[in-house]
Amino acid sequence: MFKKILIANRGEIALRIIRACREMGIRTVAAHSTADANSLPVRMADQAVCIGPAEASKSYLSVPALISAAEVTRCDAVHPGYGFLSENAGFAEVCGECNITFIGPSPESIRLMGNKSVARETAVKAGVPVVPGSDGPLESDEAAVEAAARIEYPVILKASAGGGGRGMRIVHDESELLNSLKLVQAEAGAAFGDKTIYMEKYITSPRHIEIQVLGDKHGNIVHLYERDCSIQRRHQKIIEEAPSGALDQALREKMTAAALSLAKHINYHSAGTFEFLLDSKGRFYFMEMNTRVQVEHPVTEMITDVDIIKEQINIAFGLPISFKQHDVSIFGHSIECRVNAEDPEKFIPSIGTITELHFPGGLGVRIDSSIYQGYKIPSNYDSMIGKVIVHAHTRTEAIHRMRRALWEFHISGIKTTVPLLLKIMHSEEFVSGEISTRFIEDFLSRHGTHKNPV
Numbered sequence: 001m002f003k004k005i006l007i008a009n010r011g012e013i014a015l016r017i018i019r020a021c022r023e024m025g026i027r028t029v030a031a032h033s034t035a036d037a038n039s040l041p042v043r044m045a046d047q048a049v050c051i052g053p054a055e056a057s058k059s060y061l062s063v064p065a066l067i068s069a070a071e072v073t074r075c076d077a078v079h080p081g082y083g084f085l086s087e088n089a090g091f092a093e094v095c096g097e098c099n100i101t102f103i104g105p106s107p108e109s110i111r112l113m114g115n116k117s118v119a120r121e122t123a124v125k126a127g128v129p130v131v132p133g134s135d136g137p138l139e140s141d142e143a144a145v146e147a148a149a150r151i152e153y154p155v156i157l158k159a160s161a162g163g164g165g166r167g168m169r170i171v172h173d174e175s176e177l178l179n180s181l182k183l184v185q186a187e188a189g190a191a192f193g194d195k196t197i198y199m200e201k202y203i204t205s206p207r208h209i210e211i212q213v214l215g216d217k218h219g220n221i222v223h224l225y226e227r228d229c230s231i232q233r234r235h236q237k238i239i240e241e242a243p244s245g246a247l248d249q250a251l252r253e254k255m256t257a258a259a260l261s262l263a264k265h266i267n268y269h270s271a272g273t274f275e276f277l278l279d280s281k282g283r284f285y286f287m288e289m290n291t292r293v294q295v296e297h298p299v300t301e302m303i304t305d306v307d308i309i310k311e312q313i314n315i316a317f318g319l320p321i322s323f324k325q326h327d328v329s330i331f332g333h334s335i336e337c338r339v340n341a342e343d344p345e346k347f348i349p350s351i352g353t354i355t356e357l358h359f360p361g362g363l364g365v366r367i368d369s370s371i372y373q374g375y376k377i378p379s380n381y382d383s384m385i386g387k388v389i390v391h392a393h394t395r396t397e398a399i400h401r402m403r404r405a406l407w408e409f410h411i412s413g414i415k416t417t418v419p420l421l422l423k424i425m426h427s428e429e430f431v432s433g434e435i436s437t438r439f440i441e442d443f444l445s446r447h448g449t450h451k452n453p454v
Helices: 011-024 040-044 063-072 089-097 107-114 116-125 141-151 174-192 249-265 297-304 308-317 395-408 418-425 428-432 439-447
Strands: 004-007 027-033 047-052 077-079 155-163 166-171 197-201 207-215 221-233 236-242 270-278 284-290 333-340 356-358 365-369 384-392 410-412
Touching: 004 011, 004 063, 011 027, 011 040, 011 308, 011 365, 011 384, 027 040, 027 063, 047 063, 063 089, 077 308, 089 107, 107 116, 116 155, 116 197, 116 249, 116 284, 141 155, 141 174, 141 197, 155 174, 166 174, 174 197, 207 249, 207 308, 221 249, 221 297, 221 439, 236 297, 236 418, 249 270, 249 284, 270 308, 297 308, 297 333, 297 365, 297 384, 333 395, 333 418, 384 395, 395 418, 395 428, 428 439
Parallel strands: 004 027, 004 077, 027 047
Antiparallel strands: 155 166, 155 197, 207 221, 207 270, 221 236, 236 333, 270 284, 333 384, 356 410, 365 384
């Protein structure tokens, strides 16, 4: 097994990886910026090395700095977590050239599925249904007008190299199209260094369903069922749950079969997630693939009792998946709430020092977070400061457990989205299970965030 792993990430995912490695007897090195010098992952890792200033471009996104850190500390593998360089084929290649194992898929798989328009074409070749859209990237204004007329409005423009809800814009009619195209191209160029855009039919009020898969280097591929990630704001997920109440057994089998078919088609190895849109008539369409571990992986772990991070590490080392498909079944229901350091009424970042902190606990409650009392929230990174995950026998029990956990979550010094999450957990709309990607937009228009949630 690997002797030492460099963690090329920060925050809760870095701590999650450290915990898995410690249980596996693997030493860890936390690569950190100056802003994260006092972070919990730095304290918990066996070693820590500063890789640059607070700006991500000069630290967590710096391939030379990370490779140097791995070589200086004699790491034989790098775990990229999620975000930053986790889906960067160039970084994966450089790791290989330096005899450092990249804990993730091959550079070829990352390139194939990392570009959304190419991933879409690959899905079509594998016989997986896709949302009607443009035939590849839009090469001109005329091509965009022609594609929109064929697909029919509303349509959505997407950056081919996009992710995290960025580089996307809904267009309702032709009068908006060309201006929207320029805006998305500008955002895509600034965020991803690639202005390539493609177009899809915009499906009104779908569910966002994703299938978790694991593939090894021996040709074994399994799925870990689905997650429902429909509750999101501006394409950023807020609440995830597993399994999805929208899937019966027949539909579940069709969607997992589609994911496995596509994974086999690209000879995928490592942890990966296939994301689908599910419309009101039970039709599903491939949207994209994430060639990394997901933020919301805990809900899958809770209902399957599979440690995705450990499997990912074992696969990278060359071991086969530790179980067969028939060994995996769904047990109970799990919900995850992402806690952001934001003003829940204005949705603006809340920066400051945590003066008081009490995490919830008890049966069926899991906290994935790297914050602590006295910790100063840096302004340089994503606002998510932790995740509250619960597990219970039924969805109803899980909702009640999450209400209790959020009620017990106490934090002072900064504002968080806990009040909004608690209000959603008490809402009739969420309890009914009738949710879609429009949930937050409709919920806020009806309820706002200023009233007592209970």
